[in-house]
Amino acid sequence: TDIAIFIDDGLCHTQILDLGGNHLSNDIAVGLHTPYETAEELKIRYGSVLPERIADDEQVWAAVFGEKSERSFSRRFICEVLEARAVEMFEMIREKLELTNYYEKLPAGIVLTGGASQLPGLAELGREIFQMPVRIGAPAPHLPITGLSRKIMTPGYATSIGLLLWGLQANDRLWRRRYDLAYGGQREWLNTTVSWLRNLLPD
Incomplete structure (x- = not known):
């Protein structure tokens, strides 16, 4: 725990x-x-x-x-x-x-x-x-992430998804300060990560 x-x-x-x-x-x-x-x-x-x-x-x-x-x-x-x-x-x-x-x-x-x-x-x-x-606690129904399976929209994955969102927000603030980038690039990175995680789940 x-x-x-x-x-x-x-x-x-x-x-x-x-x-x-x-x-x-x-x-x-x-x-x-x-x-x-x-x-x-x-x-x-x-x-x-x-x-x-x-x-x-x-x-x-x-x-x-x-x-x-x-x-x-x-x-x-x-x-x-x-x-x-x-x-x-x-x-x-x-x-x-x-x-x-x-x-x-x-x-x-x-x-x-x-x-x-x-x-x-x-x-x-x-x-x-x-x-x-x-x-x-469970993931909110509407998140700025695409492609999430319903299998992980449960309390069992709340912490993992929360860390992904935190990483998205932290990286977005960092890049916007340094390079004035928009959300798009960060979302693409996060969606790639989510896709990789999804492939680890059983069918």
């Missing part, structure tokens, strides 16, 4: 925590004795960090180690596992933020990005723990 604090449009602090979305999937794999890939699918399809909203009798089926047929599991139990890890992560993040002395200077609150941020209930749980606004 990466933490970045912005004050007045300026980056003030960064930090990396050794906890992330893969730990959520790993907890399910350990708790249910399932392969990691199965646990990841369960997280995506049935996961939530608000288990109290899941019916007690709701069941899901999954493959387990050492058995040929699938077994049924309580969906609520899976969500309780996810909630416990999410609470641990958020409490650790809050502790780190408080140590920076910036915690009381975040009126706009916290923006969550990354694939795991799409887990249902995560923003709501965050608001409860951080006691401030928490929302999920």
